[in-house]
Amino acid sequence: MKTNPVKGTRDFYPQDMAVRNWIIDGWKEVSLRNGFEEYDGPIFEYLKMFEIKSGEEIVEQLFSFEDRGGRKLAIRPEITPTLARIVNQRINSLAKPIKWFSVPRLCRAERPQKGRLREFFQWNIDIIGVQDERADAEVIFTTVDYLRRIGLTSNDIKIKLSSRKLLSLVLKKLGVAEEDLELLYNLLDKKAKLSPENFNQLLEEKVADARVAAKIKAFMETQNISAIKNVIEPDDEIDEANNELAMVVHYLNEMGIGDYCQFDPSIVRGLAYYTGVVFEVHDTSEQLRAIGGGGRFDNLLRDFGGPSIPATGMGMGDCVLEILLREKGLLQKQLPHRELDYFVADAYVGTFNDEKGAALSTLEDEVIKIVAKLRTLGLRADFGYKSAGLSKQLKEASARNAKNCIIIGEEFKDRQLIVKDMSTGEQELINYDEFFAKLESIQSR
Amino acid sequence: MKTNPVKGTRDFYPQDMAVRNWIIDGWKEVSLRNGFEEYDGPIFEYLKMFEIKSGEEIVEQLFSFEDRGGRKLAIRPEITPTLARIVNQRINSLAKPIKWFSVPRLCRAERPQKGRLREFFQWNIDIIGVQDERADAEVIFTTVDYLRRIGLTSNDIKIKLSSRKLLSLVLKKLGVAEEDLELLYNLLDKKAKLSPENFNQLLEEKVADARVAAKIKAFMETQNISAIKNVIEPDDEIDEANNELAMVVHYLNEMGIGDYCQFDPSIVRGLAYYTGVVFEVHDTSEQLRAIGGGGRFDNLLRDFGGPSIPATGMGMGDCVLEILLREKGLLQKQLPHRELDYFVADAYVGTFNDEKGAALSTLEDEVIKIVAKLRTLGLRADFGYKSAGLSKQLKEASARNAKNCIIIGEEFKDRQLIVKDMSTGEQELINYDEFFAKLESIQSR
Numbered sequence: 001m002k003t004n005p006v007k008g009t010r011d012f013y014p015q016d017m018a019v020r021n022w023i024i025d026g027w028k029e030v031s032l033r034n035g036f037e038e039y040d041g042p043i044f045e046y047l048k049m050f051e052i053k054s055g056e057e058i059v060e061q062l063f064s065f066e067d068r069g070g071r072k073l074a075i076r077p078e079i080t081p082t083l084a085r086i087v088n089q090r091i092n093s094l095a096k097p098i099k100w101f102s103v104p105r106l107c108r109a110e111r112p113q114k115g116r117l118r119e120f121f122q123w124n125i126d127i128i129g130v131q132d133e134r135a136d137a138e139v140i141f142t143t144v145d146y147l148r149r150i151g152l153t154s155n156d157i158k159i160k161l162s163s164r165k166l167l168s169l170v171l172k173k174l175g176v177a178e179e180d181l182e183l184l185y186n187l188l189d190k191k192a193k194l195s196p197e198n199f200n201q202l203l204e205e206k207v208a209d210a211r212v213a214a215k216i217k218a219f220m221e222t223q224n225i226s227a228i229k230n231v232i233e234p235d236d237e238i239d240e241a242n243n244e245l246a247m248v249v250h251y252l253n254e255m256g257i258g259d260y261c262q263f264d265p266s267i268v269r270g271l272a273y274y275t276g277v278v279f280e281v282h283d284t285s286e287q288l289r290a291i292g293g294g295g296r297f298d299n300l301l302r303d304f305g306g307p308s309i310p311a312t313g314m315g316m317g318d319c320v321l322e323i324l325l326r327e328k329g330l331l332q333k334q335l336p337h338r339e340l341d342y343f344v345a346d347a348y349v350g351t352f353n354d355e356k357g358a359a360l361s362t363l364e365d366e367v368i369k370i371v372a373k374l375r376t377l378g379l380r381a382d383f384g385y386k387s388a389g390l391s392k393q394l395k396e397a398s399a400r401n402a403k404n405c406i407i408i409g410e411e412f413k414d415r416q417l418i419v420k421d422m423s424t425g426e427q428e429l430i431n432y433d434e435f436f437a438k439l440e441s442i443q444s445r
Numbered sequence: 446m447k448t449n450p451v452k453g454t455r456d457f458y459p460q461d462m463a464v465r466n467w468i469i470d471g472w473k474e475v476s477l478r479n480g481f482e483e484y485d486g487p488i489f490e491y492l493k494m495f496e497i498k499s500g501e502e503i504v505e506q507l508f509s510f511e512d513r514g515g516r517k518l519a520i521r522p523e524i525t526p527t528l529a530r531i532v533n534q535r536i537n538s539l540a541k542p543i544k545w546f547s548v549p550r551l552c553r554a555e556r557p558q559k560g561r562l563r564e565f566f567q568w569n570i571d572i573i574g575v576q577d578e579r580a581d582a583e584v585i586f587t588t589v590d591y592l593r594r595i596g597l598t599s600n601d602i603k604i605k606l607s608s609r610k611l612l613s614l615v616l617k618k619l620g621v622a623e624e625d626l627e628l629l630y631n632l633l634d635k636k637a638k639l640s641p642e643n644f645n646q647l648l649e650e651k652v653a654d655a656r657v658a659a660k661i662k663a664f665m666e667t668q669n670i671s672a673i674k675n676v677i678e679p680d681d682e683i684d685e686a687n688n689e690l691a692m693v694v695h696y697l698n699e700m701g702i703g704d705y706c707q708f709d710p711s712i713v714r715g716l717a718y719y720t721g722v723v724f725e726v727h728d729t730s731e732q733l734r735a736i737g738g739g740g741r742f743d744n745l746l747r748d749f750g751g752p753s754i755p756a757t758g759m760g761m762g763d764c765v766l767e768i769l770l771r772e773k774g775l776l777q778k779q780l781p782h783r784e785l786d787y788f789v790a791d792a793y794v795g796t797f798n799d800e801k802g803a804a805l806s807t808l809e810d811e812v813i814k815i816v817a818k819l820r821t822l823g824l825r826a827d828f829g830y831k832s833a834g835l836s837k838q839l840k841e842a843s844a845r846n847a848k849n850c851i852i853i854g855e856e857f858k859d860r861q862l863i864v865k866d867m868s869t870g871e872q873e874l875i876n877y878d879e880f881f882a883k884l885e886s887i888q889s890r
Contacts, residue, residue, distance in 0.1 A: 003494045003530055003749070006518060009487030011531045014545065017483045033820045035785065035827030035845075038462045042454030042564050043488060043520070043550060044508070049448045063489070063518075065510030067554055073451060073508075075488070075520070085448055086456045095844075097830050100459065105488060105550065109512055119487050130830045134813055145820055254810045255817035304448070340480065365699045368579055372700035375478045375590055382480030385542050385575045399540075400480075 008110070008118030018335050020121065023318050024103050027123040030146040031101035034138065036125050039100045041082035047072040049081045052303060057270060061108040078315070079104040079124050080273070080297075081304065087128055088306030096129030115289050115320040123292070126313030128301070133244060136277045136296060136312045137251030143281060143292060143314050144257045151330045157291065159257075160264035161248070161279035164295065166241035167268065170219055170232055174212050189268035191220060192286075220266050225249070228265075248277055273297040281316065283324050291324060292316030342381040343397035343422075344370050347390040347409040366408055370417075373436060377443045397422060453555070453563030463780050465566065468763050469548050472568040475591040476546035479583065481570055484545045486527035492517040494526045497748060502715060506553040523760070524549040524569050525718070525745065532573055533751030541574030560734050560765040568737070571758030573746070578689060581722045581741060581757045582696035588726060588737060588759050589702045596775045602736065604702075605709035606693070606724035609740065611686040612710065615664055615677055619657050634713040636665060637731070665711050670694070673710075693722055718742040726761065728769050736769060737761030787826040788842035788867075789815050792835040792854040811853055815862075818881060822888045842867060 005011055012020055028038065047064050064074040076082060079102055087098060102124045110116055125142055127135040140159055147157055167188075168181055176184060187206055191199050200217065207213040218231045225246055228234070234242065245263070252261050269278045276296030283291065294314030302308045325331040346363045367383050374381035384396050390407065397405045407418035407427075415432040450456055457465055473483065492509050509519040521527060524547055532543060547569045555561055570587055572580040585604055592602055612633075613626055621629060632651055636644050645662065652658040663676045670691055673679070679687065690708070697706050714723045721741030728736065739759030747753045770776040791808045812828050819826035829841050835852065842850045852863040852872075860877040 003491055005487055005530070006489060006491060006512075006516065009489070011487070011527075011534070012483075012485040013531065013535070014482035014484055017485055020485075021483065030820075033823060033825045035825070037459035037784075038457075038466065039459055040457040040462055040465075042450055042456070043552065044451060044454070044564075046448055046451060063510060063512065065508060067451075067508065071451065082456075085450070086458065089456070090458070099827075107488065119489075132830055134809070134830070137813070141817060141820075148821075251810075251813060254806075254814050256814075256821070257817075339482075364579070365696075368582070368696060369699050369701075372586060372702075375475075375586075376593075376701070378478060380478045380480070382544075385577055385579065 008112035010117065010119065019322065019331060020318065022335050023321065024121060026146060026150055027103055030142060030149060031125055034142040034145060036099045036101040038102060040102050040104060041079060041086060043105065044073045044075050045082060047074040049085065050074055050077060052081065058108065061110050063107050063109050075107040076104065077106055077108045083126060084300050084304035088301055088304055091306055097135065098128040101125045115323055117319055121318040123316045124313065126311060128311040129309055131310040133247035134251055136248045137255060139294060139312050139314050140252060140279060141255045141257055144260050150325065150334065154259040156284060156328060157260065158282050158284055159261040159279050160267045160282060161261060161277060162263065162265045162267040163241050163245045163276060164274045164278050165276045166238065166245060167265065169238050169241055171216065173232060174215050175209065185268050188220065188266065189270050191266045222265050225263050245277060269293055269295055273300045275299055288324060289320050291320050337401050338403065339400045340382055340402040341379040342374050342404050342406055343400060343402035344381065344383045344406045345390060345393035345397065347407050348412065363408060370406060377439055453557035455562065455564065464767060464776060465763065467780050468766065469566060471591060471595055472548055475587060475594060476570055479587040479590060481544045481546040483547060485547050485549060486524060486531060488550065489518045489520050490527060492519040494530065495519055495522060497526065503553065506555050508552050508554050520552040521549065522551055522553045526749065528571060529745050529749035533746055533749055536751055542580065543573040546570040560768055562764055566763040568761045569758065571756060573756040574754055576755040578692035579696055581693045582700060584739060584757050584759050585697060585724060586700045586702055589705050595779065599704040601729060601773060602705065603727055603729055604706040604724050605712045605727060606706060606722060607708065607710045607712040608686050608690045608722050609719045610721045611683065611690060612713065614683045614686055616661065618677060619660050620654065630713050633665065633711065634715050636711045667710050670708050690722060714738055714740055718745045720744055733769060734765050736765050782846050783848065784845045785827055785847040786824040787819050787849050787851055788845060788847035789826060789828045789851045790835060790838035790842065792852050793857065808853060815851060822884055
């Protein structure tokens with residue numbers, strides 16, 4: 001019987017795994033150099049955990065199930081609820097700020113489409129325990145630090161940022177009721193995906209007063225922070241929210257990534273838990289979905305039964321990122337290709353006296369013995385299983401990107417190895433014991 | 446509201462994640478140096494895939510569910526069925542032998558107990574496409590190469606090996622019917638966990654003829670391969686199975702790990718798909734469950750709708766391994782502890798002229814600017830969020846295992862940094878631009 005993978009999931013053959021590893025290793029390296037420590041949680045949690053604060057869209061897309069004990073569980077569609085849970089469990093003993101990252105495997109039962117699969121990996125970074133614009137700036141800097149490291153410039157991507165706090169203050173000042181905010185956010189969040197006509201129509205349906213709708217529209221089109229006052233008379237609260245955003249931008253400039261960032265009031269973020277600065281990473285051609293996004297979520301821990309502690313973070317999936325990297329030609333040339341340090345080949349038929357000069361040992365024995373010694377020294381080494389002529393074996397060595405080839409030929413009768421540099425083609429004849437003594441001293445450094 | 450993790454799953458706080466990463470990174474490194482390439486599959490597959498060839502015990506322990514489209518799915522309890530599926534999909538284009546490894550996250554709905562959780566990680570290595578005792582030896586060598594690398598000696602662990610082929614031939618020669626083999630394997634597999642009396646009783650229940658039961662018992666207690674002939678008159682087939690096993694042992698000796706390995710006919714392996722050499726890794730004190738195990742499974746690809754192609758492999762979970770490493774005291778001292786290259790501290794209150802000598806820049810700005818520069822150069826750098834005196838900041842630097850501390854003091858008025866080596870306590874005064882020029886030349890090497 002033959003089976004297929006489930007629609008929307010991926011098989012990772014070695015060439016696909018190399019891409020996934022390269023992306024994830026980069027996420028990890030950049031997280032660590034930015035002072036984040038790694039955490040993770042289980043792949044499934046109690047279903048109710050994801051019903052607390054996730055966006056409506058996410059709850060609809062859960063893979064949920066019951067175990068034999070009748071527990072209602074779900075595969076995690078995001079890791080933020082898990083983060084809130086495990087931070088709350090040890091809130092008193094954890095040193096603040098908590099600067100953590102994770103690279104969880106997540107599953108969502110959505111309709112698979114370009115850049116959206118039912119199973120994916122997502123980089124998450126979070127700073128918990130400081131109400132400080134430097135924390136928001138650090139999260140954005142870390143995001144850009146990674147994107148810049150893999151070759152994406154400010155011509156390729158933009159960080160669009162705004163403030164949920166500012167947006168809610170503006171909307172409330174314009175007369176929108178507190179209880180209508182959530183629904184309005186959902187619409188404003190979709191602005192970029194809708195035609196202007198469509199957006200206007202939906203906005204007018206939601207906001208009865210045409211004058212208010214026009215003001216909202218004007219605010220959503222503001223180009224920079226200082227222009228907000230042209231749309232709405234600022235009060236103290238709006239001023240404060242404005243200053244917060246301005247300070248984040250100030251730090252981003254200090255950190256040298258100002259050219260990647262721009263104010264964009266149409267950034268709202270779908271998830272229900274954001275409370276302050278919010279941002280999204282977009283490709284400048286605007287052809288793809290958001291590459292990542294995040295912001296401040298000061299109430300999340302409290303909503304999960306913990307204390308009221310400020311937090312700010314970012315999430316970035318692997319699917320859209322990989323599409324962009326392929327389009328920009330940045331993937332193939334950056335993947336590590338070296339597979340082997342040594343390929344061991346044989347070019348002799350017969351048996352040898354072993355090192356004690358006594359019993360006969362076969363060529364197969366000698367090959368596998370050398371391979372084992374190399375590996376034990378920490379070197380990547382392999383051999384060919386098929387009996388084949390030397391030229392075929394050298395071809396296999398090349399195909400596997402071996403740096404060197406060790407050839408056991410007739411010279412092995414005198415315990416001599418041929419070591420061939422596969423890039424220059426140069427060959428060296430070297431005594432067996434001398435060769436391994438040399439390697440050993442290099443490897444133990 | 447407060448929630449807990451599901452019983453049998455683990456939260457990985459940074460100190461737990463460090464252990465998991467260290468174990469998994471070791472698995473990956475050793476796999477690569479032994480010439481294996483990494484692959485992976487989805488976390489869930491069609492339920493029926495796991496019903497084909499997994500052991501009965503595993504099928505009972507599936508977390509299964511239905512998606513909205515009515516598909517019956519299950520979280521993977523092992524990765525071998527996925528391996529068979531994805532190899533079969535590209536069987537003609539993949540170069541043989543296929544030497545692949547994976548480190549899947551797996552879930553089984555078992556009762557949690559010591560060394561057995563409902564979610565765990567498992568190292569898998571497989572060689573597909575060669576019927577060669579060197580392949581079985583390579584799989585065992587790679588297993589030992591890892592265990593030896595993390596400090597386990599032949600006094601700590603043993604590879605116990607036998608042959609399913611030999612066992613089935615012996616049992617059939619003793620008169621056991623082909624259709625009774627599977628049930629008998631299940632009993633023999635549990636021998637080590639049962640008292641001798643209990644085992645004998647169950648064996649006599651399963652095997653009516655007391656003389657046959659006694660012979661089986663005698664075979665199960667054979668100490669070495671050459672002693673098998675004392676229990677049963679070998680025929681050509683038994684001789685061949687014996688020779689296969691002896692060749693594997695020969696190669697293990699050639700590869701220098703003979704002292705880790707011993708013949709043990711009571712090794713049967715629970716899973717239904719083994720066909721040849723089988724082995725398990727045990728701690729020598731016999732206090733724990735098997736650390737890992739594997740063997741030859743020549744029919745698996747065929748059972749998944751592919752061609753008949755030989756294969757041999759190994760699986761090792763993280764739970765029992767971690768218990769053993771803790772017991773042996775091998776964990777804590779081998780974990781990497783260095784967290785930061787640089788911690789940036791401030792020891793001055795006031796503002797500075799910026800590099801252009803014009804506008805004023807705050808200390809906070811300078812700290813975050815230096816941190817950003819260090820990170821961009823690939824160095825692990827951080828700072829403290831709380832305003833605190835220098836001694837408190839140095840304490841934080843120590844707590845985070847920073848190698849160096851950069852102190853911005855009054856000297857910064859002349860663009861001078863203090864760089865303190867945290868292990869020796871030595872301090873150096875160095876010009877800002879000179880410091881970064883030096884770092885840049887080191888990092889770009």
